Amino acid sequence: MTKQTKTATGRSRAEDIADRLREAIHAHRLTPGTKLSEDEVGGIFDVSRTTTRAALQLLAHEQLVSIEPNRGAFVASPSIREAREVFEARALLEPRTARSAAERATAADIALLREHIDAEHAAMREGDSGRALMLSGEFHIQIAKIADQDTIEDFIRQLISRSSLVIALYWRRQNALCESHAHDALIEALARGDGVAAEELMSSHLVDLLSLLDLRQTPPGSLSLKDALA
Amino acid sequence: MTKQTKTATGRSRAEDIADRLREAIHAHRLTPGTKLSEDEVGGIFDVSRTTTRAALQLLAHEQLVSIEPNRGAFVASPSIREAREVFEARALLEPRTARSAAERATAADIALLREHIDAEHAAMREGDSGRALMLSGEFHIQIAKIADQDTIEDFIRQLISRSSLVIALYWRRQNALCESHAHDALIEALARGDGVAAEELMSSHLVDLLSLLDLRQTPPGSLSLKDALA
DNA sequence: GAGAACAGGATTGTATACGAAATTAGCCGA
DNA sequence: TCGGCTAATTTCGTATACAATCCTGTTCTC
Secondary structure (H helix, E strand, O other), X not given: OOOOOOOOOOOOHHHHHHHHHHHHHHOXXXXXXXXXXXXXXXXXXXXXXXXXXXXXXXXXXXXXXXXXXXXEEEEOOOOHHHHHHHHHHHHHHHHHHHHHHHHHOOHHHHHHHHHHHHHHHHHHHOXXXXXXXXXXXXXXXXXXXXXXXXXXXXHHHHHHHHHHHHHHHHEOOOOOOOOOOHHHHHHHHHHHOOHHHHHHHHHHHHHHHHHOEOOOOOOOOOOOHHHHOO | XXXXXXXXXXXXXXXXXXXXXXXXXXXXXXXXXXXXXXXXXXXXXXXXXXXXXXXXXXXXXXXXXEEEOOOEEEEOOOOHHHHHHHHHHHHHHXXXXXXXXXXXXXXXXXXXXXXXXXXXXXXXXXXXXXXXXXXXXXXXXXXXXHHOOHHHHHHHHHHHHHHHHHHHHHEOOOOOOOOOOHHHHHHHHHHHOOHHHHHHHHHHHXXXXXXXXXXXXXXXXXXXXXXXXX
């Protein structure tokens, strides 16, 4: 059990661990400020610190965790400024991407999106806000995928990751992340192939999201451990 | 000489190495396809493979090098598709960023830009095309800096890095990278605080750049080793 | 003579080990 | 009782060591 004979999956173990951590962060099961000790993480996944370190470095480059020299790795807690920047960058990238998507979307793409949004609504009804948030993010990523621009998709993926942190810190009303139906409207525009409408809808959707954040002061007490007192 | 007692510079050794490699790539002293063996690189900088590995992983995440499992790290050679995507992403980000920059630029910013462009012209006159290219990239980064959006600046920085690879592979005429004066015009717009003009100039500058690439077929013989036959 | 199997060498993937830095706790003195 | 200094512990930064994989050159068989 402690020994691990097989090595090769073709995919590095570090990326697997990074994926698991990323997912936990997206679902808000790991909150900003949480310390990610190399020993601890390595123990959980039963790998050495070398591998753990590689995973953490990966996430650090995505700015999902911040590594402080000689102090360790923590789940990142974006400042107010960073929070604004993330949404400004999204406002720059996503509307035009939505337009491209509308111009390229196939029937299969639309079907997948509808399927996806059903899952979103289901999660919302069940009150599983963590899952709902994750699905909501994936919706944006799926649109980027349809636009078929890998590079931009990567950027958007990163921004959505960080948005998840921003929401964890600055969301105004904890419980109900409002059922805005913005995604439904977007799908309709995509289905019609109406690029201009899609661009406009995405743009205002992002403005809406931003307006639901409270970016006027330092984050509330959701920080863990001593970071709350630092 | 072989022992390295002092450890702490506050900045990790891996990042220093990554910087050095990045610079070499930007200046086209390392060309796409070149193998970056961990032993070799580690030997050059007199660090162990562990540190080398971290540096390479960093660059891999910027897509400046590609790491093939069990094969090693190579200077990335972007495909034609990637090349297009990089410039499409730049077209999405940089014009609006230039507009922001125009609206925020101080006299000091403008002075710095003028200084920078003088260096560009000097390098061009001396025929040092590697240096000229590097400075040209930094010019774009400086504009992003003026816009004061760290997140977007990071993206642009990445894209410019990759542009350097694209240019190494697909530039049409090897020797003269044409003196286009596009940067001069941009500075004038920024100095006037004319955001709309800056946005438009940046946009057409990028189109110009793209049009100087030959993206119709697989890259010429600048690939090294077996990658050329793969 | 050509193709396939095999052995040797080289290179990467991962783990363990050691040294340095920072935090924490304890102690002493004012 | 509280502030500052020192020692101990914890955790990170880097190097070294071992195992697995891939590449290359040779040899064996048909």
